[in-house]
Amino acid sequence: MTDKNSPAPTGADQPEKVNWLAEIKSLALMLLAVLAFHSVVAKPFYIPSISMMPNLLVGDRLVVSKFPYGFNWSSVSFHLLPRGSWRVLGGTPDYGDIVIVVPANREEDLIKRVIARPGDRIAVKDGAVILNGQPVPRVIEPSVQLPEDPELTCDGSPCYTYFENYKVRLPSGRTVYEVPAFRETLPNGASYTVIDHMQQSLDTMDEITVPEGHVFLMGDNRDHSADSRAALWENGLGGPVPLYDIGGRAEFTTFSLNGSESWNPLTWWGALRGDRAWRSLRPVHVAQGK
Numbered sequence: 001m002t003d004k005n006s007p008a009p010t011g012a013d014q015p016e017k018v019n020w021l022a023e024i025k026s027l028a029l030m031l032l033a034v035l036a037f038h039s040v041v042a043k044p045f046y047i048p049s050i051s052m053m054p055n056l057l058v059g060d061r062l063v064v065s066k067f068p069y070g071f072n073w074s075s076v077s078f079h080l081l082p083r084g085s086w087r088v089l090g091g092t093p094d095y096g097d098i099v100i101v102v103p104a105n106r107e108e109d110l111i112k113r114v115i116a117r118p119g120d121r122i123a124v125k126d127g128a129v130i131l132n133g134q135p136v137p138r139v140i141e142p143s144v145q146l147p148e149d150p151e152l153t154c155d156g157s158p159c160y161t162y163f164e165n166y167k168v169r170l171p172s173g174r175t176v177y178e179v180p181a182f183r184e185t186l187p188n189g190a191s192y193t194v195i196d197h198m199q200q201s202l203d204t205m206d207e208i209t210v211p212e213g214h215v216f217l218m219g220d221n222r223d224h225s226a227d228s229r230a231a232l233w234e235n236g237l238g239g240p241v242p243l244y245d246i247g248g249r250a251e252f253t254t255f256s257l258n259g260s261e262s263w264n265p266l267t268w269w270g271a272l273r274g275d276r277a278w279r280s281l282r283p284v285h286v287a288q289g290k
Contacts, residue, residue: 035077035078035080038066038077039066039071039075039076039077040066040067040071040075041065041066041067042063042064042065042066042248042251043063043064043066043077043248044061044062044063044064044254045061045062045063045064045100045109045111045250046060046061047059047060047061047062047111048154049154049159050154050159050160050162050221050224051110051111051112051219051220051221051224051225051226051227052098052111052112052113052219052220052221052225053146053195053220053221053224054144054146054179054181054193054195054220054221055098055192055193055220055281056098056111056220056250056253056281057146057147057256057273057276058149058152058154058159058259059149059152059256059257059258059259059273060253060256060276061253061254061255061256061257062250062251062252062253062254062281063250063251063252063253063254064100064247064248064249064250064251065248065249065251066247066248067089067248068091068093068097068248068249069090069091069092069093069099069243069246069248069249070087070088070089070090070091071087071088071089072084072086072087072088072090072243072244072245072246072247073086073244074100074101074102074109074244074245074246074247075247075248079102079107084244085242085244086244087243087244090243090244092117092118092215092243093114093117093215093243093246093249094114094117094188094190095114095115095116095117095186095187095188095190096113096114096186096188096190096191096192096283097113097114097190097249097282097283098111098112098113098114098249098250098281098283099111099112099113099114099215099217099246099247099248099249099250100246100247100248100249100250101217101237101241101245101246101247102245102247103232103236103237103238103241103245104232104237104238104241104245105232105238109247110237111250112217112218112219112225112227112228112237113192113217113218113219113220114215114216114217115129115131115136115186115216115217115218115228116131116210116215116216116240117210117215117216118210118211118212118213118214118215119209119210119212120132120209120210120216121133121207121208121209121210122205122207122208122210122216123205123206123207123208124202124203124204124205124229125203125204126203126204127196127199127203127222129184129218130207131186131187132187136184136185136186137184137185138182138183138184138185139182139183140180140181140182141181141182141183141193142181143166143178143179143180143181144178144179144181144193144195145176145177145178146160146163146176146177146179147176147258147273148160148167148174148175148176148177149258149259149260150259151258151259151260152258152259153259160177162223162224163177163179163197164177166178166179166197179195179197180195180196180197181193181194181195181196182194182195182196185286186283188285189285189286189287190283190284190285191283191284191285191286192220192283192284193220194220194221194222195220195221195222195223196222196223197223198223200223202222202223202225202229202230203222203223205229208239208240210240211240213242213243213244214240214241214242214243215240215241215243215246216228216239216240216241217237217241228240228241250281251280251281251282252278252279252280252281253276253277253278253279253281254277254278255272255273255276255277256272256273256276256277257271257272257273258271258272258273259271
């Protein structure tokens with residue numbers, strides 16, 4: 001029974017009503033802040049293909065900075081703006097930079113390396129890059145060891161199908177692919193490792209001149225990269241790409257998963273590739289001989 005002499009409930013005793021409008025506004029502001037950060041400062045990126053091996057593996061997660069070359073339609077995350085040729089505070093990528101590009105006939109971001117800049121003449125002969133009439137220095141390196149990650153798939157097939165002939169078992173019992181590798185060094189001293197293990201159509205390209213406002217991009221996995229050497233209908237970039245289609249520069253990896261993870265967070269720890277966290281993606285620079 002209720003005591004007739006009990007005081008009536010006051011406003012302080014009643015539950016406070018949720019201001020749903022204020023909550024929605026706060027959520028919208030938070031989402032706008034995240035979008036602005038991703039569009040202006042940096043965004044995460046996931047490597048879904050083998051085109052940049054050995055320097056980037058399928059499953060790598062990395063950070064892309066948005067400001068080094070200014071801003072354009074492709075800078076905006078989720079491609080919320082229509083395509084356009086405008087640029088604000090525009091800059092030009094340097095030799096060896098790894099950049100994010102949106103192909104002219106697609107909406108997804110691709111990741112490639114800058115090999116030639118505006119005004120350069122570039123050709124490819126038997127897999128070797130000829131830049132402004134001079135072969136880009138290319139020396140043989142020890143074979144790179146790619147991890148065997150059978151759970152990783154690319155377009156429905158195991159990502160490393162092409163390297164079965166290079167599979168070896170190390171004394172430790174670990175299985176890897178030991179693939180032939182070379183070190184290229186561009187005119188500014190930017191130096192990086194590339195894979196080139198077979199003869200294929202993209203190993204030869206007649207000389208072209210890179211137009212102003214464009215750069216020529218290639219993948220580090222030269223035999224398995226649809227890049228500026230390949231036509232659009234071949235899923236390539238169709239030649240040099242305009243700077244307004246470049247959305248940022250790859251800076252460093254944050255972590256990498258080998259494909260054995262599932263939706264269950266408990267499986268993520270076992271899938272981590274511990275040696276791939278916090279790797280810089282800027283090319284090493286070496287002194288150039290006179």
